[in-house]
Amino acid sequence: MRASRLVTLLLLLQNRGRMTARQLAEELEVSVRTVYRDVEALGAAGIPLYGEAGHAGGYRLVDGYRTRLTGLTAEEAQAAFLAALPGTAAELGLGEALAAAQLKLRAALPAELREHAGRIQERFLLDAPGWYGDAEHTPHLAAVAGAVWARLAVVLRYRRWRAPEEIERRVEPYGLVLKAGRWYLVAGGPSGIRTYRVDQIIELHALGEEFAIPGGFDLAAHWDGYLADFRSRLHTGEALVRLTPEGARRIGVTPAGDGWTETRVPIESIDHAHGEFLRLGTDIEVLAPAELRDRIADTVAILATRYAG
Incomplete structure (x- = not known):
């Protein structure tokens, strides 16, 4: 110790x-x-x-003194190599730097720890993006990362889902977050701290104006709060449903037994729940709200007619 x-x-x-x-x-x-x-x-x-x-x-x-990393434990050496994502570093323009850093780290380790680190790269691969859909095209990621690193304000033209669909805004980039294979920029602006999807940035111009991050700002803490707020706004209603054991398993509900399980589940909206529940097919029956039950019944009737022939 x-x-x-x-x-x-x-x-x-x-x-x-x-x-x-x-x-x-x-x-x-x-x-x-x-x-x-x-x-x-x-x-x-x-x-x-x-x-x-x-x-x-x-x-x-004493100035100039540097210690070799012989104090690392086997677990710490493994974690250092496991934490490195080559694809992510390459996206940020740091692929060669990561490779060089790993070579230097490996050279500084004792022989036993070099062997542990080598096993990590041989046996584990971290692939952050999800299964469905291609990786997001983020042509401005390197420029955004440079602005974050240098603490320089930028003007970005941004595409969003509500009107007006394109906006231009001066922002101060505080940090970048990689979430499920998608990059997000956390930045300060006229209306406070906002989050922007980097793949939705159409144009970006660096202003060369330095800025200071507000005292007490912590990127990890801010992101945790952002996610908590997002989840609280995501599920604003609920539905009463009956599920087969397979249906319960598919949505993460504990079955009441071998038969049907009646439970309440949070929903984002009628439209969203309509699509999500249809995926469960015959493993679910919606009991309430009535609007959602009627929407699903209408869809099933249309499908029955379409496939009757």
């Missing part, structure tokens, strides 16, 4: 530069006294670090 903490402390100083004992204690979730002991242990092991007194003081490594 302590060995792992010492490696983490060393890497924190290597990546962040000067840090106070209190800052290190907060990152490592230990006491300041423990940090003092760990720093002494690293010094005794020959690590060239020193402390600076005063208000702006703290611990830092």
Whole structure:
């Protein structure tokens, strides 16, 4: 446990530069006294670090010192290679950089960990996009990623589902999210923080104007909130249905037994539920609302007439 903490402390100083004992204690979730002991242990092991007194003081490594990644565990080395998505990096224009980084990481690992990392690439492949439909064409993805990285405002012409179908807007790109094979841009604009599908961007012009992200903004936390809000707006009604055991299994409902199961399920709208429930065929009977039951009955009658001959 302590060995792992010492490696983490060393890497924190290597990546962040000067840090106070209190800052290190907060990152490592230990006491300041423990940090003092760990720093002494690293010094005794020959690590060239020193402390600076005063208000702006703290611990830092001697300029130019870099440690090899021999502190990685087998699981950490596996995770580092498993987390890398070549297709995603290539979309962002970082395919060659990813390959080079993996080569350097592999070279820095001890022989045993190199073998573990190699097994990951031989035995696991991460393919983010869904089964149905081709991958989205995102010609402006690299430009969007560049604006996100450089914190530069852009003007984009964007296609959306409601009128007016095309809009032009100045936005400040905060971050990119890859969700189910589709890229989304989270950006600030005149009406607050909005989410844009990158494949729906028609044109993009970089303005060369730097911006600052609002204090306290966290991309992961914002995305979690966005998804929660989306789900709350997605299912605004419910339907009362009867399901066969197979029908219950297909929509994720626990069957009541070997016969029919009566349950209430959330629905987005009458139109959406009409299409989704028809896919279940004879494994479902809609009891309510009446409008949905009548719509499905009318569709079934039309199909019966069409296939009668």
